[in-house]
Amino acid sequence: MTKMEAAARAGERHFERFALNQRIQHVLLMASFFVLVITGFPVRYAGVPVSSEVIGFLGGFTARGIIHRAAAIVLIGLTVYHMFYVMHSKVGHSDFLALIPNKKDIRDVINMLKFYFGLTSDRPKFDRFNFVEKLEYASVAWGSVIMIGTGAVLWFEEQAMLILPKWTLDIANVVHSYEALLAFLAIIVWHFYHVHLNPEAFPMSRVWLTGKMSETEMREQHPLEYERLTNQRPDTIERVRPKAEAEK
Amino acid sequence: MGKPTAVYSLAISACIILFGAPLVHAGDTGKCLMCHSADGLSKRINGKQVSLYVDPAAYKGSIHGKLACVECHVDFEGQGFPHKQTAERVQCSRCHQSGNVVGAPDYTPMEEYADSVHGKAVRRGDPDAPKCGDCHGTHNVRAVEDSESSIYRANIADTCGRCHTDLTLATRHKIPGPEKVRRYKESVHGRAVGKQGLLAAAVCTDCHGVHHILAAKDPSSTVAKPHIPETCGKCHRELYKRYGESIHGVALAEGIEDAPACTDCHGEHTIMRPAEPESSVYPTHVVATCSKCHEDVRIEKQFGLPAHRLSTYIDSYHGVANKYGDTSVANCATCHGAHDIRPSSDPKSAIHKKNLPKTCGKCHPNASANFAKGSIHVLPSKEHDRGVYWVRVFYTGFIALLMASFCGYIALDLFARWRGRIRRSRDNRGGVDQ
Numbered sequence: 001m002t003k004m005e006a007a008a009r010a011g012e013r014h015f016e017r018f019a020l021n022q023r024i025q026h027v028l029l030m031a032s033f034f035v036l037v038i039t040g041f042p043v044r045y046a047g048v049p050v051s052s053e054v055i056g057f058l059g060g061f062t063a064r065g066i067i068h069r070a071a072a073i074v075l076i077g078l079t080v081y082h083m084f085y086v087m088h089s090k091v092g093h094s095d096f097l098a099l100i101p102n103k104k105d106i107r108d109v110i111n112m113l114k115f116y117f118g119l120t121s122d123r124p125k126f127d128r129f130n131f132v133e134k135l136e137y138a139s140v141a142w143g144s145v146i147m148i149g150t151g152a153v154l155w156f157e158e159q160a161m162l163i164l165p166k167w168t169l170d171i172a173n174v175v176h177s178y179e180a181l182l183a184f185l186a187i188i189v190w191h192f193y194h195v196h197l198n199p200e201a202f203p204m205s206r207v208w209l210t211g212k213m214s215e216t217e218m219r220e221q222h223p224l225e226y227e228r229l230t231n232q233r234p235d236t237i238e239r240v241r242p243k244a245e246a247e248k
Numbered sequence: 249m250g251k252p253t254a255v256y257s258l259a260i261s262a263c264i265i266l267f268g269a270p271l272v273h274a275g276d277t278g279k280c281l282m283c284h285s286a287d288g289l290s291k292r293i294n295g296k297q298v299s300l301y302v303d304p305a306a307y308k309g310s311i312h313g314k315l316a317c318v319e320c321h322v323d324f325e326g327q328g329f330p331h332k333q334t335a336e337r338v339q340c341s342r343c344h345q346s347g348n349v350v351g352a353p354d355y356t357p358m359e360e361y362a363d364s365v366h367g368k369a370v371r372r373g374d375p376d377a378p379k380c381g382d383c384h385g386t387h388n389v390r391a392v393e394d395s396e397s398s399i400y401r402a403n404i405a406d407t408c409g410r411c412h413t414d415l416t417l418a419t420r421h422k423i424p425g426p427e428k429v430r431r432y433k434e435s436v437h438g439r440a441v442g443k444q445g446l447l448a449a450a451v452c453t454d455c456h457g458v459h460h461i462l463a464a465k466d467p468s469s470t471v472a473k474p475h476i477p478e479t480c481g482k483c484h485r486e487l488y489k490r491y492g493e494s495i496h497g498v499a500l501a502e503g504i505e506d507a508p509a510c511t512d513c514h515g516e517h518t519i520m521r522p523a524e525p526e527s528s529v530y531p532t533h534v535v536a537t538c539s540k541c542h543e544d545v546r547i548e549k550q551f552g553l554p555a556h557r558l559s560t561y562i563d564s565y566h567g568v569a570n571k572y573g574d575t576s577v578a579n580c581a582t583c584h585g586a587h588d589i590r591p592s593s594d595p596k597s598a599i600h601k602k603n604l605p606k607t608c609g610k611c612h613p614n615a616s617a618n619f620a621k622g623s624i625h626v627l628p629s630k631e632h633d634r635g636v637y638w639v640r641v642f643y644t645g646f647i648a649l650l651m652a653s654f655c656g657y658i659a660l661d662l663f664a665r666w667r668g669r670i671r672r673s674r675d676n677r678g679g680v681d682q
Binding site for chain 2: 052064157170173175179181185
């Protein structure tokens with residue numbers, strides 16, 4: 001927290017990026033995701049020696065199944081809660097609307113590539129969420145729907161087969177398996193690069209813990225939002241820069 | 249020569265002093281025992297020290313206890329006493345022949361014995377080959393139902409084991425090693441007989457034969473492959489019947505020796521209960537046991553067996569759970585049966601499409617006809633299980649494309665940072681501001 005304190009002493013303002021509620025949702029999502037990966041991958045990769053070790057560590061194959069389903073319940077509960085959250089809470093709703101991809105995102109991608117290839121000297125200016133973040137949110141949403149849907153069919157296979165023929169369960173099985181791989185790779189490559197491994201964030205961006213972003217970072221990474229908050233709607237600054245300003 | 253010779257001389261002297269030199273007659277057992285009851289009495293015959301001792305109690309207790317010595321040792325009948333010549337081999341067949349009048353059992357195993365591996369070895373002049381007395385005992389011979397008999401069911405393994413656990417003999421005669429007897433004793437049969445006293449359980453002779461023991465490679469042996477089902481079936485009647493109607497039983501009866509007999513799945517001397525983890529048919533071992541043949545390329549090709557049965561099972565949830573030791577999930581035998589395995593084309597087969605809901609229903613109580621709509625052994629390809637195949641193709645391509653894009657983007661981002669085109673702006677450490 002020394003950096004935060006240093007920043008606070010320097011009088012720099014901080015903007016609230018994630019509310020406590022959202023941070024808790026993120027932690028639950030993260031925890032359930034990794035438990036699901038750890039208890040699920042040994043089934044997909046049963047031939048790999050480390051899988052046996054993991055199963056042993058978890059207390060056997062039956063225990064693995066129980067833990068996997070328990071984590072699934074957390075994820076399902078979180079998903080259901082999140083749907084209510086984006087519909088009925090003010091912050092949730094406005095953030096959800098801000099996460100919907102639009103034409104500007106496509107332009108941003110093109111401009112970003114232009115910038116990378118040296119065709120333009122400025123990076124595109126992002127609003128509250130850039131296309132990387134929007135893609136991640138959309139991926140989690142679509143991934144959760146697929147994983148929960150196929151997972152439920154596999155969990156309640158007898159009931160499912162009252163309606164569905166066996167071959168659809170085979171497809172549910174293979175989809176569950178590949179979608180899991182896709183999600184895992186997306187997290188460790190795409191998400192981890194943006195919040196951990198890129199030189200700007202390394203070793204880790206603290207936003208998911210503190211929920212706050214410094215004014216410098218805001219200006220740099222979300223300039224459009226920064227302008228909007230500081231110029232057009234100054235009244236909202238109270239909400240987004242709690243302590244530093246209040247102490248003055 | 250020491251003590252035995254001294255005792256021998258003393259005994260003979262005593263006999264001569266007491267009885268003079270009478271002739272030995274039937275009923276003179278007491279006279280023989282005057283000398284032969286001396287523990288340690290022995291003689292060197294053909295360079296080998298041979299005990300001449302007869303335990304009077306063992307003899308009296310034997311089934312021949314009422315017979316006089318000379319009734320078996322006929323070469324001494326009417327001879328002088330004490331005798332000088334070495335005893336000839338006793339011919340058991342003198343009495344043990346069919347139609348004998350002396351009251352010996354009317355069962356005549358002599359021809360069977362002569363044809364056996366043991367009898368043939370004796371004829372070859374093999375000094376190690378077992379003769380009647382080696383199994384039945386000599387002076388202590390008892391009836392088969394007498395629990396002190398060496399051929400009482402509970403004692404058979406030890407009796408056979410006297411030679412068949414002897415490494416020297418095993419090496420010399422290339423007979424199956426000592427391991428077999430030890431393993432048998434640990435098997436379900438050996439434990440039943442030895443530890444629980446269940447005399448009905450199989451002992452060596454039940455499978456290998458009694459007097460007519462033949463090598464397993466001899467086609468007429470009871471343990472030659474084509475005869476194994478029949479041999480086990482002597483006790484396991486119902487399973488024998490079911491096996492006989494199965495695809496394996498029918499094939500073996502047709503002379504296809506690649507088809508499994510009982511021992512190919514259950515083992516021979518090592519047979520365990522299916523519920524015991526050491527068993528080759530324990531739920532988590534069944535897969536490997538069936539795969540000995542069902543993953544054998546030659547057997548698969550020769551008999552047109554469906555391929556990839558093991559790999560497709562291993563890829564299934566059942567296979568994965570089974571691999572990790574879950575004994576409750578289906579293994580090969582759960583669906584296909586054990587002794588009554590039939591091809592899926594047989595309407596009586598547990599895996600006939602029509603019967604699948606019932607078979608699956610053993611574990612999945614609500615199993616409907618939907619269980620049969622699709623493959624059980626899923627083998628995705630353009631021809632079979634196309635849905636799974638194309639989903640795999642799609643995801644493989646999609647994941648590859650996505651990861652390539654992600655990595656490419658990240659590479660561009662890192663390159664831009666390395667060139668200094670994007671400056672660090674995480675905090676106010678350098679007061680970075682573009």
